[in-house]
Amino acid sequence: MTTFDRSSFSLNGKVALITGGARGLGQFYSEALSLYGADIFVVSASQNGWDDTRQKVEQNGQQIGFLQQDITDPDAADHIIAAVLEQFGHLDILVNNAGIQIRNDVLDFKDEDWQKVIDVNLNGLYYLSHAAAKVMVKQQHGKIINIGSMQSYRAGKRIFPYAASKHAVLGLTRAYADALAPDHIQVNGIAPGYIKTDMTTALQNDPVRGPEIQGHIPSGDWGTPDQLMGPMVFLASAASDYVTGVMLPVDGGYLLR
Structure with a gap:
């Protein structure tokens, strides 16, 4: 029987891979996990935010690595996992945070925009989870945390591929949780509500x-980005070892209405 104490939230000695972990909400996830002791490996399509994120993680006393990689490239997942293992030797936490959104009216939506969003938000998440799971099964432990959305539950009448992808992320979270539970791997998600970020400024001001x-x-x-940091630490830590297959809304109660 495991004893619950302050160390239950500790991530000392853990390595967290975070896609899109140098900008936006992803940077807050990198900061939160490093604050509780995890070393961080960030994958992003550009180097934007790398210096600032490095500073935040190192101020928390942790190491950080970076890889510039489009997660939709062929064999990207295997390349990413290999890079993490080369630098840190193991992988304990995967945060599938990278995502894009494209808006348009229903009859004007372009096929290429549909494919682009699905490739990043769903296919990239799937292949990286699959590659990470192979490592975690060998270790017989691990945490996979998928970033969902209010659109994991609700319609989005101008963001069709985004809504479809985030509904699918909820389904994949549950399926992987069921499949990997015998190997002591927990698969959960966070569904952020309406959060004040640079990306939502126009919507706030509408x-x-x-x-x-x-x-x-x-x-x-x-909400504010820091209000997602506690749930992230919880789902990444031993405190949530008996929690799996859950998509946790952090939304101020938005889904209640």
Whole structure:
């Protein structure tokens, strides 16, 4: 029987791979996990945010590695996992955070935009999870944390591939959780609500949608990125070892209405 104490949230000695971990919410995930003792390996399509993220992680006393890699490239997943193992020797936590969104009206949506979003948000996540699972099964432990969305549950009438991909992320989270549970691997997700970021500034300031969204949130406030850090640490740590197949909404109660 495992004893619960302060060390249950410790990530000392763990290695976390975070896609898109140098910008936006991904940078907050890198900061949170390093604060609790994890070394970080960031994969991103560009080097934007690398210096700032390195500084934040190293200030927390942890090591960090980077790989510039498009996760939709052929064999990207195997290349990424090999790079993590070469630098750190093991992989304990995978955070599938990278994602894109393209908006358009229903009859104007382009086939290539559909494919682009599905390739990043769903296929990239699947192949990387598959490659990581091979390592984690050999270790007989691991955590996979997928980033979902409010659109894992709701319609998005101008973001069709995004809504489809995030619904699928919820399904994959459950399927992988079921399949990998015998190998002591937990697979969960976080579904962020409406969070104040640079990417959502226009939506916050929209004279119609801004007040609509705020009025729909029981707490009455948009979330802030730091409010996702605690749930991330929980799902990455031993404190959640008996939690699997869960997509945790962090939304101020938005889905209640």
